[in-house]
Amino acid sequence: MIPTAVTSDPPEIPRLKGRGTPLREQFFRLSLWASLAIGVVFLAGLLTYVVVEGWPRLNPKLWTNFPDIIDPSNAGAQSAITGTIWVISFTALYCLPTGVLTAIYLEEYADRDRWWNRVVEINIQNLAAVPSIVYGILGLGVISRGLGFGQTVLTAALTLSLLVLPIVIISSREAIRAVPQSIRQASLSLGATQWQTIWRQVLPAAVPGMATGSILALSRAIGEAAPLLLLGGLTFITFNPTGVHSQFTVLPIQIFNWISQSRAEFTALASAAIVVLLVILLVMNSLAIWLRNHFTRRW
């Protein structure tokens, strides 16, 4: 399953293309392009739509002001923007170390013949498919009420951590698995312990893959509204979080609330807030790409 030899260059790819292209191949290529176009065209259409709709409200008031229900032209999303940043930072703080450590255990230490390791594995696969609202119910029942954390940034971050943990674990495992076995063997044969091998060889090599997966997981968390609505994410709040025990709102909830208002000005405001959310997402995703390119090692 894993290449055993370390080659310096990828092998020459044989040229499969002959003279001229048969009709069937042209058709196949065309359908590939068409499939690609569907995604790209819809994304471009959506982006254009929200930018055009939100354009009149894409001014500094959007991030300097707080929600205002009486005068939509004066309303802003500052509490939602800071809330989003607070919640997502703490989500990263909780779920990344836990997820990465779980992945290391499962890939490097766990004995797959033991039933408990198999149970853990099946559980993680299944958890990744659980609808997000179910995590909201769990968060409300266990974290908010059971542990008594209330409707706070802490509860939201812990709930979102649980939500994206399976994604972090699965992508980190893939990244660790992609490190050639020969690297481990070489390290071990030179006298390194298992811990030294993991810490100095496997992890540095797996960082790009883990970073990409983690940031995609956090990108999903940042767009979640349903579980946080259930946890008591607020639709009107005029102060920024000051700590993990603060009340909060996040951009998706603010957007949801503005869209359901009856006045058209709020719809424009919602579009503008969507643009802000997209910008935050794009910044996170570019960071993921930069990390991948910066740390990628070729074997």
Place this chain on the structure above:
Amino acid sequence: MNIPRTPRRATARVSLAAALVVAAGACGGADAGSGDGGGDGLSGTIRVDGSSTVAPLSTAAAQLFQQRNPGVRITVGTSGTGGGFEKFCNGETEIADASRPITAEEQARCAEKGVGYEELRIANDGLSVVVSKDNDFVDCLTVEQLRRIWEPGSRIDNWNQVDPGFPDVELELFGPGTDSGTFDYFTQAVNGEEGASRTDYSPSEDDNVTVQGVSGSRGGLGYFGLSYYEENKDRLKLLRIDGGNGCVAPTGTTVQNGTYRPLSRPLLIYPSAAALDRKEVEAFVEYYVENNAGIARAAQFVPLSSAQEAELRQDLTRLREQHSP
């Protein structure tokens, strides 16, 4: 009191008794912290949650109050009327927003947790039944016709089945989802049982989607709060409703005096008794009550009639005596 199914006096008396019990029993779980600003410098956190219909009112009140009292932090959530009471009875909020009176079940829950409360009617809401602007054959529906359209298991899918006088036009139904207080209210008023509705319609938690759906379909029919009609007058046609005494259109007056039956309802807030003992909560509720007309207009609801207004003032006076912090 013009609204039928609101045993308001009785509820108020029960809540008063509960309030007294709580006030005598303990100093309340005011964990959100009521700092002593002293004088006018009120401070503290007030959590409001509940009906998304009432939320615009509470939000407007909160916003105006905060401008005058920057030390007080008020948050408004929209868990729905049922969800709001759930949190309220669990002691997680200070005020519950509701688009229907508290149910016996919810009362029992609150009592069990020792949460006393007051009930205040702060505005009126009318449900509007709308069709498309292109619909030129319907002007008024009876409650009976509405019931036949919306009752569970209804097979009506053409306007000519509603009334033989209507043309052969396919009936397309739009309405709120089952979590909505509007859905609860409409099903109770029309079908006689809360939550009883046919299910093969296009539901949406976002009333703007219902507006889109109805306005785009000649045979479309939908219902939502009056403010959504006011905002989309140019795209929708408002139906008059015959509740037994002839066709009545929902207007400020007919909603206030209850002649627009049975689709007008009270909008209520329930401050908790323990919270009312805190200066900032009492000040907020007073502000809310005293400015109810302006707040209702700002949030585009039908303000109280003068009789309802008088009743509200009376409740407030009684509250002031009960809960002087």
